[in-house]
Amino acid sequence: MDKTSHKEPEKLSLSSPSLSEERKGQMNGNNQEILQKKDMKIYIDIAKQYVKGYLNCKEVQDLQAQIQSSSSERTQEQTMKLYLELGGLSFRKNQYNAALEAYHKFYEIKKKLGETDDSSSKLVLNRIVETEIILAKYEEARQTLDHHYQPSDLCLKENNNNEVIGTYENIISLLFCEGKSQEALDKVNEYLEYVKKENDIDKMKILEMKFFRVKLYTILSQTEKISETFEPLLEEFRNLTDCLNKASEKAEILNIIGFIYFVLGKYDKSLLYFEDSLKEALRSEDKQFLNVIHLLIRIGNIYSLNGDYPLACDFCLEACNMCEEVFGNTHPLAAVCFACIGTIYGRQCKFQEAEDYLQKSLAIRQSIFQTHHPLIADSYKRIGELYFYMTKYQQAHENYKTALDIYLECYQNNVFHYDIAYAYSDLGKVNFLRRQYVDAQIDFEKCLSVLKNLFGNDHPNVADTYGNISIIFGATRQLDRQLEYLLKVLDIQKRVLEKNHIKMGSTYQNLAHCYSEQGNYDKAIKKANKAIVIRKKAYGEVHPQVSDIYSRLGIIYKRKEDYREAMKYMMRSLKINLKFYPIENTRNFGMLSNLAFLYKKMKNFEEAKRYYRITKLIKQRAVENTNEHIYEVTKRATSLNEQDMTRLDINQNIF
Numbered sequence: 001m002d003k004t005s006h007k008e009p010e011k012l013s014l015s016s017p018s019l020s021e022e023r024k025g026q027m028n029g030n031n032q033e034i035l036q037k038k039d040m041k042i043y044i045d046i047a048k049q050y051v052k053g054y055l056n057c058k059e060v061q062d063l064q065a066q067i068q069s070s071s072s073e074r075t076q077e078q079t080m081k082l083y084l085e086l087g088g089l090s091f092r093k094n095q096y097n098a099a100l101e102a103y104h105k106f107y108e109i110k111k112k113l114g115e116t117d118d119s120s121s122k123l124v125l126n127r128i129v130e131t132e133i134i135l136a137k138y139e140e141a142r143q144t145l146d147h148h149y150q151p152s153d154l155c156l157k158e159n160n161n162n163e164v165i166g167t168y169e170n171i172i173s174l175l176f177c178e179g180k181s182q183e184a185l186d187k188v189n190e191y192l193e194y195v196k197k198e199n200d201i202d203k204m205k206i207l208e209m210k211f212f213r214v215k216l217y218t219i220l221s222q223t224e225k226i227s228e229t230f231e232p233l234l235e236e237f238r239n240l241t242d243c244l245n246k247a248s249e250k251a252e253i254l255n256i257i258g259f260i261y262f263v264l265g266k267y268d269k270s271l272l273y274f275e276d277s278l279k280e281a282l283r284s285e286d287k288q289f290l291n292v293i294h295l296l297i298r299i300g301n302i303y304s305l306n307g308d309y310p311l312a313c314d315f316c317l318e319a320c321n322m323c324e325e326v327f328g329n330t331h332p333l334a335a336v337c338f339a340c341i342g343t344i345y346g347r348q349c350k351f352q353e354a355e356d357y358l359q360k361s362l363a364i365r366q367s368i369f370q371t372h373h374p375l376i377a378d379s380y381k382r383i384g385e386l387y388f389y390m391t392k393y394q395q396a397h398e399n400y401k402t403a404l405d406i407y408l409e410c411y412q413n414n415v416f417h418y419d420i421a422y423a424y425s426d427l428g429k430v431n432f433l434r435r436q437y438v439d440a441q442i443d444f445e446k447c448l449s450v451l452k453n454l455f456g457n458d459h460p461n462v463a464d465t466y467g468n469i470s471i472i473f474g475a476t477r478q479l480d481r482q483l484e485y486l487l488k489v490l491d492i493q494k495r496v497l498e499k500n501h502i503k504m505g506s507t508y509q510n511l512a513h514c515y516s517e518q519g520n521y522d523k524a525i526k527k528a529n530k531a532i533v534i535r536k537k538a539y540g541e542v543h544p545q546v547s548d549i550y551s552r553l554g555i556i557y558k559r560k561e562d563y564r565e566a567m568k569y570m571m572r573s574l575k576i577n578l579k580f581y582p583i584e585n586t587r588n589f590g591m592l593s594n595l596a597f598l599y600k601k602m603k604n605f606e607e608a609k610r611y612y613r614i615t616k617l618i619k620q621r622a623v624e625n626t627n628e629h630i631y632e633v634t635k636r637a638t639s640l641n642e643q644d645m646t647r648l649d650i651n652q653n654i655f
Contacts, residue, residue: 064098080109084124091131094332094368100131119163126166133173136373136410141174164194165205172212177374179417179454185216204252207236211256215263219418221459221496226264234260251280251291258298265502267302274299289326293319293333297340304340307544307580309348316340335364335375339382346386349585358383374419377406384426393434400426421450421461428468437472444468460503463492467510479518486511505534509549512556521560528553544587547576551591558598567598584618592618 066082087102103124110121125144132141145167168191175184188209195206210233217225234257241253258273278295300315320337327333342357362379369376384399404423411417428443448465455462470485490507497503508531515524531549539545554569574591581587592615599608 076109076113080106083109084120087124087127091127096131096135096368097370100128100135103128103131122163123166126163126170129170129174133170133177135370136177138174138178138410139412141170145171145174165191168194172209176216178411178414179419180414181216181219181454185213185220188213188216203240207233207240208256210236211260214260218263220455221461223496223498230260230264247280247284251277251284254280255291255295262298262302267305271299271302274302289322290333293323293337296322297337300340300344304344304347306539309344309580312344313341313348316344329360330364330367332364332368332375335361335368335379338364339379342386343382346389349389349581351386351390354386355383358386372406372409374407374410377403377410377419377423380406381423381426384430388430388433391433393430396430397427397434400430416450416453418451418454418461421447421454424450425465425468432468432472432475435475437476441469441472444472458492458496460493460496463489463496463507464503466492467507470510470514474514474517479514482514483511483518486514500534500537502534502538505531505538505545505549508534509552512552516556516559521556524556525553528556542576542579544577544580547573547580547587550576554594558594563598563601567595567602570595570598583614589615589618 064086083102083106087099087106090096090099090102106124107116107121107128110116110118110124115121129141129144132138132144168187172184172187172191175181175187191209192206192213195209210229214226214230214233217223217229237253237257241250254273254277258270258277261267261270261273274295278292278299281291281295296315296319300312300319302312303309303315304312316337320334320341323329323331323334323337338357338361342354342361345351345354345357358379362376362383365373365375365379380399380403384396384403387393387396387399390396400423404420404427407417407419407423408415411420424443424447428440428447431437431440431443444465448462448469451459451462451465466485467489470482470489473479473482473485486507490504490511493501493504493507508527512524512528512531515521515527528549532546532553535543535546535549550569550573554566554573557563557566557569560566570591574588574595577585577587577591583592592611596608596611596615599605599611
């Protein structure tokens, strides 16, 4: 199902338990050893030679010239063979439009000869559909399937199994890319019923389709189905692994098991399987470099999700270097590597480096695909997210809007697509921070409409959108309506998610904030403590998500005028943040300002002066370095009244 690999399973995770600190330490050592292997250079050289052979040392232009040259001696069979070769070579070199044109030329000759029912014609039709899906020409792919295949064709005994399997895979891929998850699931079940009757189907293909079914269950939040099928599927994979001798086959199985856990949000177990898969792939003799690159990216993404950005960068940079060495820097996989590195740099507030990598990724995708393609939209979305972090909300809005326009063009016959829903959600978030609350609510309502149409009322993403709308009510001081929507969120989550799911932690945090705004501090503290329990279980003691709720609890105690408790939780939050972010990061600036205020209230003027001085220096450096991001945030985040601090000796050296 490689054709659907541009989808992002992270959005669909059901839970996100983190690595224990002990396990993370073990993994750091093992994975760094893998990265530092001296034979990696040899491995890359082997891969480069293999790629050279795989591409057959021919250029697309050479074959095109050969076809165009007039040769009275060349038969139609020879011409078709050249078109088939041109299509395959163009496809392997990622020149998909050229591949599509060559396959169409082949089929046109077949039509003239009246031979469209033979196996080679059906093979080429499947390749046409596959290529149209990759190019996001979904309407053309649908027309090709509708014109050449009837539902009964999939059941004809005279059809070759490979042709039937290929057609099924294309239909399922198309439905998935069109956002029709339930229809895709129905077709997967039909496929699995078909293969039960056949004995010569590759077991790996069947298991991969069963895994894809779990992924669809996850998207549709069919938790009972996941519980029912997940463990038996894992057992099938494990049994198959035990029967394999080749390292490449073991690597593939371990990779799939790791990806199942990743889709389900079980990142700890996912990382274990990805690590083992990487080890098998590296010692394989079957040229597993594509899998190695994907595994390096996946391991890097897990570390990024767990807040270990330096190690995440190590893995993604290694993947990027290997990809450039083997394929060059214009390959689609290079675009994936650049996008991942850019996203990680953005989370580290290394904004210039992040933007450079994200722009590289966009440029590659624009050179390969047509203007309106989901992967190009994905690049604009990532760039918009970067500007969002930089508080450059106008630029963020422009990029998010471009992504939405591309999605609407891609899925013009299906406005109820989750990519469109999430694009509206992105616009809603940025409009909220621009304080354009009416526009933000309209965007979130559009998102909600799409998601309800796709998934019904009881779905985690529907609950998330209710949560976003509740924040608007909070900002406009409609606290009763905010509480109403938050309780609606919690009600849905309790019905469709496992107990103490990580998303409930966010809901309890939002409830704590709402009760605090209403002046109901005791209820707010209870909800905040529930959020702390959930997040510690998910992420461990030291994680930015745990720091956030400590900060929120500190603010509640501050409003309650229990300054000692407020200080305790603010300090815990700051200590965690400093492990992940530089002191001038916006998360830390607000904390420093609050600590200065608390020390002042507790009559500890020396400490108040010290923390206030830090905030002043951070703002000064932001101005000197023309860091608009930090300056704008620090200007808004300062919680101290500067006139109240004039009697303090702010010239004391605080370092």
